[in-house]
Amino acid sequence: MTRVRKYHLALIGVAALIVVVSLVRVLTGFDDLTSSGTVGAALILAVPIALAGLGGLWAERAGVVNIGLEGMMVLGTWFAGWAGYQWGPWAALAAGLIGGALGGLLHAIATVTFGVDHIISGVAINLLGPGITRFLSEVLYKEGTPAAEAGAGITSSPAVSGDTPTISLPLLSSGPDLLGKLESTHWFLVADVAGVLRGLTHQMNLLVVLAVLLLPLTFFVLWHTAFGLRLRSAGENPWAAESLGVNVYRIKYVAVVLSGAFAGLGGVFLVFVSDKYVEGQTQGRGFIGLAAMIFGNWRPGGLAAGSALFGYANGLQLRSAQTVTTFFLFGAVLLLAYLVLQVHRLTAPDRPAELAAPGVRQYVVMAGAVVGAAVLFWLWLVIDELPNDFVFITPHVLTLLVLLIASQRLRMPKADGVSYRRGEQH
Structure with a gap:
């Protein structure tokens, strides 16, 4: 029952978010907020971030911190470009996976076999990736x-x-463009749903479909198979897993190599989008993917939400710089919604025991929400257009703010980053 309730709450949350965005679109008149072009751009921008984050998820669930995702993604882009121009896109896909996996293997050798500090090894790979690819070029x-x-x-x-x-x-994007016609009506909610569906289903790169499928597949493998249980046990308590006969070294190697392969796959996607390898085309997406994974609390569903958030913010500022100011109004509406929910929880007859006698902290948080909503609404009223420098950093600032808020509920694997040695429990 708990799993069903969480699933229903997630659907309700998505529906409520679409309603809020639709309301903001109607109030501001910025149709790009939910246009199929913006949604399609957001999807393209979110996929490499999600794939890098997926790589971090596999490694850290096995207890290995992987901040070398950026370097592994760089290796994936170079090998994909090198193989792709000679033998086509399928060779690019295979070569990119291998390139990223080699970076993961190097990280596994350093951290799992030789016990090198995980952060130091990851930084080294981030330096080696661009250096090696420049030398090869x-x-x-x-x-x-x-x-x-x-x-x-x-x-x-x-x-x-x-x-x-x-x-x-099929059905949604083939035949007559019914979704496009509904989107062009600009009706409240109807046009927004049509724009989102059209952006998510029309002329998608095959890697987009693969990336979307990898998220539920990861959840199934890690949380519903014996292999996944062993892998997660290696990240929670490797010595307990060892006592039950789990080969922790092998599990960690598999997880980190797969982590590199996922990051390499993100690099392949970047090559497919630009049609070739270009030096520096990752632009820090490996680090952003790591942030999205942390925002998602080391779970695939949260990772997808974090990637979508950054992709949407980035896609919106690329489509229309003026539309970025709507984030002020959007933030004010969300804060007011949060305030209403908090008041409802405090006044509900079946409220949780910890809310029966609200403390100073609850009132301070609610007061902060009121002040924040007022400030954001005022900024939306007085600012017509942000300077280009502020527009460019908007997605990054948004990511930092979301991580700051989400950090209150995070729980990383207990043995994440711990140096494991067989028979030497800490």
Whole structure:
């Protein structure tokens, strides 16, 4: 019953969020808030973040901190670009996975076998990834090589040969564009739902579908299989797992190598979007994926929400810089909704025992919500357009704020980052 209730609450939360966004769209007149173009851009921007975060989830659930996701993603982009221009997109997919997995293997050797501090090893991989790829580019893409004649430079590969596969989901995006017509009506809620559905289903890159499927697959494997139980036990108490016959070293190796492969897959997606490898194209997405995983409390569902949040904020500021000011109104509405929920919880006859006698902290939080809502509403009224510098950093600031709020309820695996040695319990 508990699992069903949580599932229902998640659906209700998503529905309420769409209603709030639709209300903000009507009040501001900014139709890009829920347009299919914005949703499609958000999806493209969220996928590499989600894949990197998925890599962090697998490693840290096994007790290995992996801040080297950025370097592993860089390796995935380079190998995908190198193989893709020669043999096509499927070779790019395989090479990117292998490139990222090699970075994961290096991290596993350093941390699991030799006991190197996980943070130091991750920083080293983040430095090695761009260095190795630059060296390989200078060797294989220098002037006079076949790659250079095909359009490569020191900082980019030739274009991937062949078209990357795209699909549209049946019924929703095939045949007459009914969703597009509904979106163009700009009706309250109807147009918003149509825009979201059209953006999520029309002409999707095949890797988008794969990334979306990997999230529930990860949940099933880690929480509903014997292998997943062993992997999570290695991240909670590896010595207890060892006493039950689990090969903790092997579990950690598998988890970290898969972690690198997921980050490499995120790099492949970036290559598919830009049609080639370009130096620096990851732009810190590995770190943002790690932040999304922490925001999601080391669970796939929360990771998906965190990735979607950053992707949406980034996609919105790319589509329309003026629309970013609506975040002020959106934040004010959310704070007011939070305030209403808190008042309802405090006055409900069946309220939890800890709320029977509200303390100073509850009242301070509620007062802060009132002040925050008032300030955000005032900013929305007086600011017509943010300077470009502020628009550019909006997604990053939003991520930091969300992480700050979410940090109150986080629970990382107990043995995450702990150096494990067989038979030497700490």
